[in-house]
Amino acid sequence: MSDNLSGRRCLWPMWPHSSVPNHEYCGKHKQDGQSYCAEHYARSIRTSEEQKQVFVPRRLAA
Numbered sequence: 001m002s003d004n005l006s007g008r009r010c011l012w013p014m015w016p017h018s019s020v021p022n023h024e025y026c027g028k029h030k031q032d033g034q035s036y037c038a039e040h041y042a043r044s045i046r047t048s049e050e051q052k053q054v055f056v057p058r059r060l061a062a
């Protein structure tokens with residue numbers, strides 16, 4: 001069996017929102033069907049509820 005670790009890691013960004021992304025992610029084992037580990041999954045829910053009206057994913061053009 002192959003264990004694809006790169007596809008099972010938490011993708012929670014570890015850099016502050018205001019700073020330049022350094023592409024360091026949490027990297028913990030994520031939950032099945034989720035992009036984040038248990039801790040960050042809970043945080044993602046909380047964050048989206050608190051910032052519901054301003055949470056608009058931006059596409060980086062360049």
Ligand SMILES: [Zn+2]
Pocket residue numbers: 010011012026027028036037038039040
């Ligand atoms: Zn995480």
